[in-house]
Amino acid sequence: MSSVNCYCGSGKLFVNCCQPYINGIEKAPTAEALMRSRYSAYVVQNADYLWVTTAPKERRHHSKSAMLEWSRSNQWIKLEVLKTTETTVEFKAYYIDNNLEGQIHHEKSNFIKQGDSWFYADGEY
Secondary structure (H helix, E strand, O other): OOOOEOOOOOOOEHHHOOHHHHOOOOOOOOHHHHHHHHHHHHHOOOHHHHHHOEOHHHHHHOOHHHHHHHHHHOEEEEEEEEEEOOOEEEEEEEEEOOOOOEEEEEEEEEEEEEOOEEEEEEEEO
16 A cells, blocks of 8 residues: 555555554644545545544544445545635545445535644534
8 A cells, every 4th residue: 555646636645645644643734634534534444533533522423333334335536625724625525336326525524623633523515
């Protein structure tokens, strides 16, 4: 995996982009970096990372098993970041669902920072 381009579309290698965040070696420095790493976590099916980067008070609305299932049931094609602010990221995630139909998940995600860590709060889609 060390020579694989990052799934988030940054143009960097996965090992130098999202992998250090997913593996807990570094913390995502911005909301956009966190969102990109969460997309990559869906691609590599890392529900633990998705769970721990969801805002603690929002976790009751999500389940790790559902995150893993959605991750596994889709073939992730690409991520397109449309607009960012300090605390929001609007994006389109392209994927093929389990019926082999192309889909686009268009979301405006909200993020919060607690201490030195960013968390996914919620999104409009």
